[in-house]
Amino acid sequence: MKITIPGHAFVLLCSLCLTARAETPQMMTVQGLIHEQRTDVKSLGSWNAPGDPFYVVEIAGGDAKNVPRHLVLLPTEQVSTQNLQKFAGHSVALKGYFSVGERPATPLASITEQVPVEPKWEGSPQGQWANTGWQVMGRGSGFVMQAIATAPSITMTIPGAVVDYEWAHASSRLALLVVDGRQQGRVMVIDAGQTTPVAEFTIPQAYRPRCFAWLGDDAGFLLAMAKPEHEDDVVEDNFYRYTFAGRQFETVYQDIERQFAHVFSIEVDQGSMFWAAASVGEGHSDLAVYQDARTVLMTDVYPGSIAPLFWQGHHLWAVTEAYLEFGFTRNERARHPHFNTLQYPERDWGDVVAYRIDPATQQSVRGKTEMAALQAALDMSHDHRYRAGLTRTESSAILTIVPQAPK
Known part of the structure; x- marks a missing residue:
């Protein structure tokens, strides 16, 4: 790549920062994400x-x-290319030193290929420096590795109550819905590997946030919030869309079919218009799946419970005591020719089983995945590079983001 004189600003900055070579390498530790190129x-x-x-x-x-x-x-x-291949896509801690490389011996005028160049400085007997032209940049510049390890975990103390938290669909960003002692809500977005939020916005004081989910394109959030007129009012939760570009709360899905007033979980699918909302009323919970504003299916699991977990391959994982393989409602299950209440007695409340719901075919299949594995999947970023853990206290929460070792 030949860099022409008008476009040398970046190269000039690099050359000024990195020209000094220490006789003894200065060891340092860096943390960051490994990319293959x-x-x-x-x-x-x-x-x-x-x-x-x-x-x-x-x-x-x-x-x-x-x-x-x-x-x-x-x-x-100490650290071979094969070691680096294993760590590609992972956050690491590296120990080593910076090397400026070596400048090719061939003069720039004799080189016919495209090469990067930098200014050539020469000093006068009076101690003054002048730019006398251009020269080929040193080659082999980089970080000489002496040791590599998975990056240490990051711990943050977050004032307030963390109501909900969720990883983005296609990045290593974790969003947290936080409410303080005055019921003031805010959403924090944390980029795994950093110690400060990359985005944060405050929810207007009039709203009481219940839960939220990333939009399918990670451009913002879908939130369930109530807006009471008075402090003790009990009102229905409504849905609001917030985008990073618009920076405002837009009321959405006002006319969709609903089961109960209070929404306790939202899950949005990536790459489709499907989303799910679980709501509760008088102690009973049920689940609705929508395709944008169109109702796809609604459950009736009384006297049991149901809660969505996450979307995977456009299928929704959910846990419930009900036998969803025989129908989503009590009437459907009662009419199913293979559903025998003696063979399939009611499960005890809390004895939940995981199901994969296909909204396209409106079929549900009992999953073979263990509950512990499903819980682990909830805490894992989409690329399995990070795991989040939350410890709640009376007035705050301790968030821990643990980089995962490469497999």
Whole structure:
């Protein structure tokens, strides 16, 4: 890649920051996300690459100073390329030192291929420096690795009560719905690997948030909130859409068919218009599945309970005491020719079983996944790189984000 003189700003900054070479390497620790890249795209990364593919760390922490945010990783006997392949896509802690590489001996005027260049500085006897032209940038610049490990967990104390929390569909971002002692709600968005929220917005004081879910495209949230006129009023929860672009709460789905007044869980599918809402009234819970504003199915699991977990492959995982394989309502189950109440007695309340609900065919199949595995899936980011854990106290919550070891 040949960099022309008008576009040298970035290269000039890099050269000014990284020209000093220490006689003894200065060891440092960096934390960040490992990316795999190829050399078929010309870039500063591919110019410095030790092979194809090569690996880059996107720095998110550590004690590195005056180094680029994206560093090419240079393998060593201690940390080989095969080690890096295992950690691709994972957050890691790296120990090593920065190397500026070596400048090719061939003069720039004799090079016919596209190469990155930087200013050539020469000093006068009077101690003044002047730009005397251009030269090929050093090659092999990067972070020389001495050790690698999964990044340590991140712990944050969040004031207030965490009402709900959920991972995004297609990124390592975790959103938390928090309510303080004055019933003021807010939503925090945390990028795993960072210690400060990347986004935060306050819910207007008049609203009482119950639960929320990421929109299918991760562009915002669908929330269930009540808006009482007086402090002790009991009113129906309504649905609101908030987008990062619009930055306002839009009332949605006002005319959809509903079961109960209070919504306690929302799950939105990615890549379709399906979403689910579980509501409760007088101690009884039920589930409704919608395709945008169209009602797809509604359950009747009395005297049991039901709760949605998450969407997977456009199927909704839910737990309930009812035998959903024979119908979503009591009437459907009673009419099913293979449903025998002697063979299938009512399960005790709390003796829940997981089902996969297909809204397209309106069929439900009992899942073979253990409950512990389903709970673990709830806490895991979509790419299985991070696991979230929450410990609640009277006035706050302790959030722990644990990077997962590569498999």
